Amino acid sequence: MTSAVVVGSGPNGLAAALTLAAEGVSVRVVEAADTLGGGTRSSELTLPGLLHDECSGFHPLLLGSAFAERFDLTGAGLTYRWADAEFAHPLDGGRGATLWRSVEETAAALGRDGTAWRRVFGPLTERFDAIGEEFLQPMLHVPRHPVSLARFGARAAMPVSALGRAWRTPQARALFGGAAAHALRPFGGVLSSAIGVALTTAAHAYGWPVAEGGSAAIRDAVLARAAEHGVTFETGREVTTIDELGPVDLVMLDTSPRAALRIAGRRMPRHVRAAYRRFRHGPGAFKVDFAVAEGVPWTHEQSRHAGTVHLGGGFEEMAATERQVNAGRMPERPFVLVGQQYLADEARSANGVHPLHLRPRARRVHRRRDRGDRPADRTVRPGLPRPRPGHARALRDRHGRPQPELRRRRHPHRRERPGAAGVPPPRRTRPVRDGRPRRLPVLGRDPAGRRRPRHVRLQRRPLRPPRPALTGGFRGTAPRSARY
Structure with missing residues (x-):
């Protein structure tokens, strides 16, 4: 039987493991963390009883995907929930726009547009x-x-x-x-x-659905199907070289390019190693979780019913913010994604207190140029909502981690280089330029000892930043529509 090892148990790694196992391959998943799932994990980050998604919160491309339909994730216990509105964008003066599931309803609300x-x-x-x-x-x-x-x-x-x-x-x-x-x-x-x-x-x-019981429910559904197909898992083990995996026919790496280089770099051709060394990550983002009593009283009424709220001002202001972030400069008012998953899944709240998820966009924080002990909320406060008098008690708790700390937790062996902030030119974002960026030719040996070429597949991931967390408060300057 063909054997395979998947290094990393993020959503891509688990999907790869299940897909291979369904084709009759003997699959083993190796994960450095103590728990499986990567970005599909949920926990009580603030107060007891409040369930927060640790990373991904909404899943617009999961429902209806070929993977979800093939393996019937809903039959494995996954349940989708929707808020009344998919997302909203408040503006000053109580104005704003809302996207509803229906194209006609959305178009009618937009008036002449x-x-x-x-x-x-x-x-x-x-x-x-x-x-x-x-x-x-x-x-x-x-x-x-x-x-x-x-x-x-x-x-x-x-x-x-x-x-x-x-x-x-x-x-x-x-x-x-x-x-x-x-x-x-x-x-x-x-x-x-x-x-x-x-x-x-x-x-x-x-729609933009959430998973009932948190994003960890997606992980649990995939793990249930993987167990049915005989996939085995090993946690708490960090793979440093490909030789540690023993004789195996196929290795798939659900890792960053730098980690792939560390694991299999010695067996890569020289031009492939050089391409992976040139890879640069995109802009950063912070994640802050709050426990808020009675929800957020947006002045834009429809934002109180939207699962996701975008805070960024008008179109021109967002365009200017994105230019600054991609140029390596921290904007005064960063673009902020606000997740109100509790509107779709009421079980995430407790005693009238709701979990709130904020993800401000920001330039990457570098160990050499930004001290790790720098107060995190100093970076993110200008983009967060500010309370009005009389609502100070609405914020019950908060949780987050500075970007450098979480980056070290995710990639302990990665070294940052000066000048790596921002998104590089497109020609430098592809690890390999030979038209097959997902196949890494390496040399290995089969069980009989004959030297033969084999391939390591790198699970391609979209260009996205590390997803660190950051503590912050409801202070700073924000559009009036975003204030309490």
Whole structure:
């Protein structure tokens, strides 16, 4: 029987292990942490009884994916929940915009920009099953739905600044800009609209659901299916070299490029090693978890019913913020994602106190240029909501970690280099330029001792920053719509 070892038990690693096992491969998963799941973990980070997602909170591309349908994750105990509205973007003066599941309802709320919204996202939503099947595959493949993919690509290839001109009102432009800001890319870049178009279309097609009981429920469902297929797990073991894994036919690395270089670098060709050394991570983000009594009384009424709230001001302000972040400068008011998962899953709250999830975008914090003991809230406070008099007791507790601390916890062997802040030119973001970035040719031996080439597959992950946590308070300057 073919054997495989998956190093890392994040969502990609668990999905790879289950997929291989379903094809009859004997799979073993090795994880350095004491618990499995990577970003799909949930725990009581603030007060007892309040359930917080440690990393990922919303899963717009899981529902309806080929993986979830093939392995019937709902049959393994996973239940999806939705808030009344998918996401909202408040502006000053109680104004704002809200995305509802229905394209027609969203367009009607946008007034004179409703026709343009319907024209952009209506056809994509109707064909999203075929579109999602295409863009969730490797980029180099023969499309089964070329017309639908071309329609999506025509929108996705545009810069955000160009596609944003389809709407004229500040509300509609901010609504799309908030979704596009998830990409952490400058609004003027080619293909910068891809993430925003995909997430907005997914919100209309499937919504932005949360997992009942926290994101750990996704991990538990995958682990249940993996156990049925005989996958074995080993936790608390850090793999330093590929030789530690013993004779095995296939190795898959759900790791960062630098960790892959450390594990298999000696067996990589020279040009592949050099490419992995040149890899640079994108901008950073902080995560802060709060325990808030009675929820957040947004002045924009619809934001009180949205699972996700984007705080970033108007379209132009978000564009300026993204330029600063990608240039390695910390903006005065960073773009902030606010997760109100408790609106969809009431069991996460306790005694009228609700868990609140904030993720401000920020430049990367470097060990050499920013001291590890720097007060974390000094960096993030300007982008957080500020309480009004009389609401100071609403904040019951908070939790977070400074970015350098969590980076060391995730990647203890990674060394930061000066000048690595910001997103590099696109030509430097691909580890390998030979058209096959997911296959690393290395030399190994089979059990019979014959020297033969084998391959290590690196589970490709989207360009995203380390996801550290950061403590902060409800203080600073924010749009009036975001204040208590």
